[in-house]
Amino acid sequence: xxxxxxxxxxxxNGLGRLAQPVRVSFEFFxxxxxxxxxxxxxxxQRLAPLRPRFVSVTYGADGSTRERTHxxxxxVLQETTLTPAPHLTCVGTDREQILEIARGYxxxxxxxxxxxxxxxxxxxxxxxxxxxxxxYAVDLVRGLKSVADFEVSVAAYPEVHPEAPSAAFDLANLRxxxxxxxxxxxxxxxxxxxxxxRFRDRCAAAGISAHLVPGILPITRFPQMLRxxxxxxxxxxDWLRDRFDGLDQDAETRRLIAAAFAIGQVEAxxxxxxxxxxxxxxxxxxxxxxxxxxxxxxxxxxxxxxxAGSTP
Numbered sequence: 001x002x003x004x005x006x007x008x009x010x011x012x013n014g015l016g017r018l019a020q021p022v023r024v025s026f027e028f029f030x031x032x033x034x035x036x037x038x039x040x041x042x043x044x045q046r047l048a049p050l051r052p053r054f055v056s057v058t059y060g061a062d063g064s065t066r067e068r069t070h071x072x073x074x075x076v077l078q079e080t081t082l083t084p085a086p087h088l089t090c091v092g093t094d095r096e097q098i099l100e101i102a103r104g105y106x107x108x109x110x111x112x113x114x115x116x117x118x119x120x121x122x123x124x125x126x127x128x129x130x131x132x133x134x135x136y137a138v139d140l141v142r143g144l145k146s147v148a149d150f151e152v153s154v155a156a157y158p159e160v161h162p163e164a165p166s167a168a169f170d171l172a173n174l175r176x177x178x179x180x181x182x183x184x185x186x187x188x189x190x191x192x193x194x195x196x197x198r199f200r201d202r203c204a205a206a207g208i209s210a211h212l213v214p215g216i217l218p219i220t221r222f223p224q225m226l227r228x229x230x231x232x233x234x235x236x237x238d239w240l241r242d243r244f245d246g247l248d249q250d251a252e253t254r255r256l257i258a259a260a261f262a263i264g265q266v267e268a269x270x271x272x273x274x275x276x277x278x279x280x281x282x283x284x285x286x287x288x289x290x291x292x293x294x295x296x297x298x299x300x301x302x303x304x305x306x307x308a309g310s311t312p
Contacts, residue, residue, distance in 0.1 A: 022295050023276045024050065025085075025186075025213070028283050029058040030068035039283055040072070046285035048082055049299030050292050053276070056114050056153075059087035070101075077109060084110060085153065089118025090140050094132040098140070099147055106148040114153045115140045115182065119231075127163065138176045145181040154178070156185035156212065158199035162233035171206055178210045185210060186278045188232050189217035191240055193268045214269055217280045218287035219244070219258040259287055263294045270295065 026047055031037040044055070057072045059065060069086055076084040086105060088098060105113065117137040120127050129135035134143055137154055144150050154177040157170055164170035174185060185208075190196055196214050203212055219225050222244045229236050243261070247254045266277060277295070279288045292298070 022270060022274070022297060023053050024292055024295070024297050025053045025055065025276070025278045026288065027056045027058065027278065027280045028072070030065045030072045031283070032068075036283070043281060043283050043285035044076070044080065044082070046289060047281070047292075048080060050289070050297050051299075052082065054083040054085040054112050056085040056087060056278075059089050059116075059118070066101075073105075073110065074108065083112060085112040085114055086110065087114045087116060088140065088144070089116045090130065090134040090136065091118035091120065091127075092130055092133075094130065095134055095143060098134060099143055102144050102147045102150070106150070112151040112153070113144055114155075114186070115144055115177075116155055136173075138173070138180050141177055141180040141182050151184075152182040153184040153186050153213075154182040156187045156199075156203075157233065158187050158190050158195045159233050159235060162231075167202075171202060171208075174203070175206060175208055178208060183210060184213060186213045187215045188234060189215045189228075189280055190234055191237055191265070192235065193265055193272075195235075196269065196274075197272055211276060213276045213278045214274060215278045215280060216262060216266060216291070218262045218282075218284075218291060219254075220282055220284055220287065222247075222254070255287070259290050262287060262291050266291055266295055 028040060028044070031040045047055075055076060057069050057076070059069050073084045073086045076082050088101065090098075102113065115137055117127070117140070134140040141152055141154065144152055154174070156174050157164070160167045160170045161173075164173070178185065187196065187199070200212055217225065217228070226236060228234070240261070243257050244254060247257070269277070279291070281288050
C-alpha cells in the first residue's frame with residue numbers, strides 16, 4: 001500500500017467509533033496583503049462546514065495588527081455563520097482603550113474573547129507592563145468581565161511559560177486567570193501527548209476544573225514550527241525532527257507525515273477523554289480538515305464543498 005493510501009486509510013478509519021463526539025475551534029491570523037487575505041477566506045470557507053465552537057483571530061505582539069484583526073473579526077461576524085473570538089492583549093495600550101475596544105465588540109454582538117498578556121515586539125527585550133495598561137492577563141480578564149459577561153478564554157502552558165520562575169508559579173497564574181472569570185484555558189501547542197496528560201493531572205490536583213483545551217499545531221513548515229517552539233518553550237522531540245529530516249524539497253511527503261503525526265496525536269488524546277481541540281491553522285485548511293475528519297468532526301453531506309485537493 002502506498003504512503004498516500006496508508007494515510008487515507010488512517011483518516012477514514014480513525015476515530016469515527018468514539019463513543020463521545022468532540023468539539024473543535026480554529027485560530028487564524030489577520031492577513032498582511034491581498035493574496036494572504038484570499039488564502040484566509042478560502043480556508044475559512046473550507047473549515048466553516050465543520051461547525052467549530054468558535055474561530056479566534058490573533059492580535060499582533062505589539063498591537064500592530066489591531067485594525068486588521070478588527071476587520072477580520074467583523075467580517076466573520078457579518079458575512080458568515082461562524083462565532084468570532086478576537087484576541088486582546090495587554091501590550092501597547094492603556095486600560096481605557098482596551099475597555100473601549102471590548103465595549104465595541106460587545107455592542108457589535110461579539111461574546112467571546114481570548115485574553116492574553118501578549119508578547120513584546122521581537123528584539124525589544126523582556127516584557128514590561130504598558131504604563132496605565134493592564135499589567136497581566138489576569139488583570140485583563142477582570143477588566144473584560146467589568147465591561148460585560150464575555151466568555152473568556154486564556155492561555156495555558158503544559159511545558160511552563162518560558163518566563164515563569166517555576167511550574168508551580170505558572171500553574172498558580174493559570175488558576176488566578178480562571179478565578180478572575182475565564183471559562184476556558186487553551187494550551188500552547190505541544191508534541192508529546194504525555195506532556196498534556198501530566199499537565200491535566202496537575203491542574204486537577206490544583207483544583208482547576210475549567211475546560212482545558214489542547215492546542216494542536218499541524219506542521220505545515222518544519223523550520224517555521226521550530227521558530228515558534230523556541231519562542232514559546234515547546235520541546236520538539238528528536239524522533240519528530242528525524243521524521244522531517246531531509247524533506248526540505250519534498251512538500252508532498254512532509255504533508256503526509258504531518259497529517260499522520262497530528263492524527264495520531266489527537267487520537268491518543270481523544271482516547272484519554274479529551275473532548276475539545278483548538279487548532280492553530282496558520283490560515284491553512286488542508287491538514288486541519290483532515291485531522292478533524294479523523295476525529296469524526298465532519299460536515300453534513302449537503303454542506304461538503306467541492307475541493308481540488310490542495311490548500312489555496
